[in-house]
Amino acid sequence: MKGNEALAEAAIRAGADAYFGYPITPQSEVIEYLMRENPADRTGMQVLQAESEVAAINMVYGAAGCGKRVLTSSSSPGISLKMEGISYIAGAELPCVVVNVVRAGPGLGTIQPSQSDYFQAVKGGGHGDYKMIVLAPATVQESVDYVKLGFDLAFKYRNPVMILSDGIIGQMMEKVELFEQMERSTEEFEWATVGKKPGKNSVVVTSLQLQSEEQEKVNLRLQAKYREIEKNEVRFETYGCDDAEYLFAAFGSCARITRKAMEMAREKGIRVGLIRPQTLYPFPVDEVNRLASKVKGILTVEMNAGQMVEDVRLAVNGQTRVEFYGRFGGMIPSPDEILKALEQKIIGG
Amino acid sequence: MSEKNIISPENLVYEKTSVMTDRVLHYCPGCGHGTAHRMLAEVIDEMGIQGETIGVAPVGCSVLAYYYFDIDMQEAAHGRAPAVATGIKRVFPDKYVFTYQGDGDLAAIGTAETIHACNRGENILIVFINNGIYGMTGGQMAPTTLPGMKSSTSPRGRDVKTMGNPLKITELIAQLPGTYFVTRQSVHAPANARKAKRALKKAMEYQKLDKGTCFVEIVANCPSGWKMTPAQSNKWMEEHMFPFYPLGDIKVPSE
Numbered sequence: 001m002k003g004n005e006a007l008a009e010a011a012i013r014a015g016a017d018a019y020f021g022y023p024i025t026p027q028s029e030v031i032e033y034l035m036r037e038n039p040a041d042r043t044g045m046q047v048l049q050a051e052s053e054v055a056a057i058n059m060v061y062g063a064a065g066c067g068k069r070v071l072t073s074s075s076s077p078g079i080s081l082k083m084e085g086i087s088y089i090a091g092a093e094l095p096c097v098v099v100n101v102v103r104a105g106p107g108l109g110t111i112q113p114s115q116s117d118y119f120q121a122v123k124g125g126g127h128g129d130y131k132m133i134v135l136a137p138a139t140v141q142e143s144v145d146y147v148k149l150g151f152d153l154a155f156k157y158r159n160p161v162m163i164l165s166d167g168i169i170g171q172m173m174e175k176v177e178l179f180e181q182m183e184r185s186t187e188e189f190e191w192a193t194v195g196k197k198p199g200k201n202s203v204v205v206t207s208l209q210l211q212s213e214e215q216e217k218v219n220l221r222l223q224a225k226y227r228e229i230e231k232n233e234v235r236f237e238t239y240g241c242d243d244a245e246y247l248f249a250a251f252g253s254c255a256r257i258t259r260k261a262m263e264m265a266r267e268k269g270i271r272v273g274l275i276r277p278q279t280l281y282p283f284p285v286d287e288v289n290r291l292a293s294k295v296k297g298i299l300t301v302e303m304n305a306g307q308m309v310e311d312v313r314l315a316v317n318g319q320t321r322v323e324f325y326g327r328f329g330g331m332i333p334s335p336d337e338i339l340k341a342l343e344q345k346i347i348g349g
Numbered sequence: 350m351s352e353k354n355i356i357s358p359e360n361l362v363y364e365k366t367s368v369m370t371d372r373v374l375h376y377c378p379g380c381g382h383g384t385a386h387r388m389l390a391e392v393i394d395e396m397g398i399q400g401e402t403i404g405v406a407p408v409g410c411s412v413l414a415y416y417y418f419d420i421d422m423q424e425a426a427h428g429r430a431p432a433v434a435t436g437i438k439r440v441f442p443d444k445y446v447f448t449y450q451g452d453g454d455l456a457a458i459g460t461a462e463t464i465h466a467c468n469r470g471e472n473i474l475i476v477f478i479n480n481g482i483y484g485m486t487g488g489q490m491a492p493t494t495l496p497g498m499k500s501s502t503s504p505r506g507r508d509v510k511t512m513g514n515p516l517k518i519t520e521l522i523a524q525l526p527g528t529y530f531v532t533r534q535s536v537h538a539p540a541n542a543r544k545a546k547r548a549l550k551k552a553m554e555y556q557k558l559d560k561g562t563c564f565v566e567i568v569a570n571c572p573s574g575w576k577m578t579p580a581q582s583n584k585w586m587e588e589h590m591f592p593f594y595p596l597g598d599i600k601v602p603s604e
Contacts, residue, residue: 046439051465058429062436065423193421195400204415206424
């Protein structure tokens with residue numbers, strides 16, 4: 001299936017209650033698929049094309065505030081528009097899944113794939129001290145599985161989850177195994193606006209605290225939650241790290257290309273491994289730190305001007321040298337280029 | 350001793366609806382918000398829908414409306430209340446959903462959300478408090494500020510040539526096929542408040558019948574923002590606001 005369509009089908013099967021979105025290349029197939037499939041008939045899931053990404057994310061806020069499983073999807077410029085709403089969702093501690101099929105920027109940029117929204121996804125993007133859980137699929141299969149995982153994590157922590165995909169994964173056709181249709185939940189949460197219950201306090205969904213003392217308490221509670229997430233939810237894969245002299249670090253589709261470069265290097269006798277963070281937040285700090293103590297150098301490969309490399313450097317904490325190789329503006333690095341960069345910047349550097 | 354205890358049951362002719370909490374309103378003396386809140390709360394009470402109503406508060410003076418309505422509520426980002434209400438209504442089509450928004454929220458930053466929710470005919474009630482000024486941020490010019498009217502960002506009066514014209518968004522909304530009932534009311538005098546309440550009740554009843562968007566504007570005073578006493582502000586409203594924003598129904602159901 002095509003990545004975007006598989007993801008849309010996964011949303012239906014994950015028992016989503018609603019999708020709100022606005023078309024933008026290269027992710028329009030998500031809403032097109034949903035409109036064609038008409039999940040209202042299959043599961044009762046609601047699908048609405050909003051007037052803007054701003055409206056879509058606020059529809060997500062409203063439905064998530066009712067305790068429903070809601071998602072939206074967009075691509076980079078549209079995600080920028082959603083950032084206000086994402087900050088409110090994080091502040092009001094509502095669960096939702098936001099999919100970013102990244103294209104190159106800044107500005108309108110180009111519709112070609114990129115990973116240049118790493119900072120926006122991982123470091124904030126919207127205002128205020130908040131974090132999204134960020135999942136980075138490298139395959140169509142993972143983008144399907146992460147919809148389900150995303151909802152689970154979103155509800156476990158009452159926190160927005162972003163699936164940081166890109167135009168390659170969104171547009172690519174791959175074999176995919178879809179999970180069975182899940183039933184839509186009928187659970188009523190005590191934090192959700194479902195109508196005031198007799199004898200109970202009315203529920204308010206808000207991110208507003210006028211008193212600094214109260215707002216600080218909210219911030220402290222959020223930070224405690226983020227520490228829990230960092231403790232429990234780090235996910236990554238490593239390849240060829242046991243005997244590695246050198247290390248690649250890459251995520252998403254770029255990690256697949258880098259893996260090819262790794263295999264080519266090994267054929268030449270260069271013992272190089274690869275770490276692929278599947279969660280960009282929380283970042284696999286401990287694992288990168290552990291591997292850094294064993295290798296002579298790390299090359300971070302990204303389809304941007306060098307974003308995740310900053311987190312790699314923080315995790316490495318000076319134990320070994322960290323270099324960066326990237327292509328951007330919608331250009332995709334070839335395994336040859338990556339291998340050459342390893343040889344020049346790390347081995348020969 | 351509370352007031353209730355000193356009034357014997359046979360003499361009790363009027364009491365606060367239980368849909369309003371006991372919290373002291375933070376609104377300025379003479380402000381119309383309190384009465385508007387109460388009229389809406391009484392409607393919810395009389396219809397017996399306290400447990401089935403979900404409200405959406407705006408950003409503006411009524412940002413804390415959820416302190417006063419004893420119903421489940423969500424606080425929206427500035428201007429986004431109609432989108433938030435859309436999200437709620439789409440997953441809870443059988444609940445009563447309303448937004449309560451000021452002029453800056455609804456007619457400036459949230460114009461797109463307002464128009465499109467109305468144009469889709471979202472089956473919600475939008476309550477629009479129009480006092481022609483940004484009250485909460487300290488009296489700046491609003492999209493509905495009258496020509497020549499002074500505010501902290503139009504200190505020499507609104508010059509329509511450079512600052513644009515006041516937006517009669519309610520008339521604009523009434524053009525949209527998605528809206529079913531559009532009216533302009535006020536709450537500054539008992540007779541007006543009663544009329545406004547009737548309009549709010551009608552709107553909630555239409556929502557039950559799935560008729561589309563109902564839009565109730567309430568032209569209100571802002572003594573603090575207008576730098577007047579409450580009495581002066583009501584008089585000024587009658588003399589200046591009502592001629593520009595005439596009270597009455599703008600779109601009524603054809604049947």
